[in-house]
Amino acid sequence: MSEKKILVTRSSMPPLEEYVDEIRELWESRWLTNMGKKHNLLKEELKKLWNVQNVDLLVNGHMALELVLQAMELKGEVITTPFTFASTTHAILRSGLTPVFCDVREDDYTLDAARIEELITEKTSAIMPVHVYGNICDVEAIEKIAEKYKLKVIYDAAHTFGESYKGKSVASYGDASCYSFHATKVFNTIEGGAVICRDKAVLDKIEILKDFGIVDAESVGAVGPNGKLNEFCAAMGLCNLRHHNSEIKKRKQVVLRYRQQLSHIEGITLNKECRDTISNYSYFPILVDENKYGMSRDELFDRLNAAGISARKYFYPLTNTFAVFEGKYDVHETPVAYRLSKQVMTLPLYADLEAGDIDRICDIIIKH
Numbered sequence: 082m083s084e085k086k087i088l089v090t091r092s093s094m095p096p097l098e099e100y101v102d103e104i105r106e107l108w109e110s111r112w113l114t115n116m117g118k119k120h121n122l123l124k125e126e127l128k129k130l131w132n133v134q135n136v137d138l139l140v141n142g143h144m145a146l147e148l149v150l151q152a153m154e155l156k157g158e159v160i161t162t163p164f165t166f167a168s169t170t171h172a173i174l175r176s177g178l179t180p181v182f183c184d185v186r187e188d189d190y191t192l193d194a195a196r197i198e199e200l201i202t203e204k205t206s207a208i209m210p211v212h213v214y215g216n217i218c219d220v221e222a223i224e225k226i227a228e229k230y231k232l233k234v235i236y237d238a239a240h241t242f243g244e245s246y247k248g249k250s251v252a253s254y255g256d257a258s259c260y261s262f263h264a265t266k267v268f269n270t271i272e273g274g275a276v277i278c279r280d281k282a283v284l285d286k287i288e289i290l291k292d293f294g295i296v297d298a299e300s301v302g303a304v305g306p307n308g309k310l311n312e313f314c315a316a317m318g319l320c321n322l323r324h325h326n327s328e329i330k331k332r333k334q335v336v337l338r339y340r341q342q343l344s345h346i347e348g349i350t351l352n353k354e355c356r357d358t359i360s361n362y363s364y365f366p367i368l369v370d371e372n373k374y375g376m377s378r379d380e381l382f383d384r385l386n387a388a389g390i391s392a393r394k395y396f397y398p399l400t401n402t403f404a405v406f407e408g409k410y411d412v413h414e415t416p417v418a419y420r421l422s423k424q425v426m427t428l429p430l431y432a433d434l435e436a437g438d439i440d441r442i443c444d445i446i447i448k449h
């Protein structure tokens with residue numbers, strides 16, 4: 082095979098010199114981690130960007146999910162989606178809570194708010210929806226249910242950097258929102274994440290928890306992990322923040338080119354364009370309906386792969402079908418999510434994906 086390999090994504094990076102300039106002072110200060118200058122600066126920049134007050138930075142997005150659950154001292158059951166990355170479900174389980182899987186909506190793959198109430202029991206303490214692919218959940222309906230039953234809402238907002246909904250940054254919805262700044266995300270700090278909390282007291286607890294629960298040099302007030310974002314990662318964030326708008330603009334052009342070519346193919350459904358949302362174009366999922374398209378998702382996936390194009394089956398398998406949970410959950414309780422997971426794949430998407438490469442991918446999908 083001679084054609085160049087195209088991966089599902091490619092990290093956004095600043096010019097090398099810009100990063101070198103940013104980290105130069107670390108050689109002078111020798112302050113490399115533990116809430117240093119870069120960490121604190123990035124936190125302030127993000128507060129401004131999101132127009133929210135209570136923000137903390139963490140070593141990754143998964144840690145944000147776990148620590149918010151721990152800081153809220155939740156017990157019992159958490160209603161969530163299985164149509165997500167392993168992290169969402171694992172965070173619930175690793176916090177000693179029980180995930181209760183709710184089905185998702187056909188058109189944007191987010192938690193189906195109309196199905197939440199029937200899953201609420203006296204053990205339910207929270208809802209953890211995911212703005213999957215950057216598609217914003219039905220935040221109004223979810224909030225109403227949460228208020229009625231006095232439940233916490235913690236959004237897994239890993240895919241939403243740079244997005245706003247109804248004029249407000251996505252970070253401002255729910256009791257908490259958790260971001261991922263992983264290398265594969267629209268905005269990255271290599272590894273990293275952030276949590277935004279409505280209640281300052283929860284944030285204060287997270288700040289202590291993320292440093293082993295250390296309150297000060299002679300007092301340890303909680304049992305926490307090491308969840309700190311180091312200075313090299315924060316410096317990468319400071320650099321990438323200067324470029325994220327132009328990265329998103331370039332991603333938009335990629336998505337428009339895909340849409341132009343793939344919008345009218347029998348059996349291929351593209352991600353819905355969400356209303357009232359400023360999108361970050363983070364993923365480009367397509368659904369393949371074998372009966373109408375004449376080829377299954379897996380066959381198309383293999384065909385792309387044979388041509389050097391590495392699409393991904395995000396999010397297959399559903400988390401409630403993971404081998405590690407065998408016999409524990411009934412996938413037929415989330416039939417929409419189950420069907421979607423067998424039809425979905427995400428096509429390569431990154432700022433510098435070349436027009437010729439997009440056309441090559443589309444050609445394979447069109448001429449099947």
Ligand code: T4K
Nearest residue numbers: 088089090091092141142143166168239261262263264265
């Ligand atoms: N919640 C949700 C809904 C999430 O999607 C995620 C993470 C989390 C929570 C947890 O956040 P973090 O704790 O990770 O901050 C990737 C990412 O590792 C993961 O962050 C992400 N979701 C998930 C959807 O995708 P993999 O196992 O598919 O990654 P990998 O190594 O196969 O990389 C995919 C492609 O990205 C590669 O083919 C090439 C490119 N790549 C990868 C790396 C590591 C780069 O260009 N640069 C890189 O450094 O999980």
